[in-house]
Amino acid sequence: MKHVYLLWYTYVDETLDGGEDVMLIGVYSSRELAEAALARTSKLRGFSDQIEGFEISPYEVDTDSWKAGFTIV
Known part of the structure; x- marks a missing residue:
């Protein structure tokens, strides 16, 4: 199996919808x-x-990564 490594950053911001922001900083080979x-x-x-x-x-x-469908509520 081959993997890459995702570097994420999450911070709380109550002014945003959902209360947090998630940023993908980068994708790395190791x-x-x-x-x-x-x-x-x-x-x-x-x-x-x-x-x-x-x-x-x-x-x-x-x-x-997504092996099933989805439903809109």
Whole structure:
């Protein structure tokens, strides 16, 4: 299996619909590259105020992630 690593940042903002904003910072070919990106990004304005908002998640490529339909309510 081949994985990529997604670096996400989530922060709470009550003025937004749903109360939070989720940003995809980048997609990396290894966990090490994602961790290096986290280290760089966490020093930037805004991100440095709330570093607990970062998450690295592995994602399998060449696989259907949504295997069922959906219903609109």
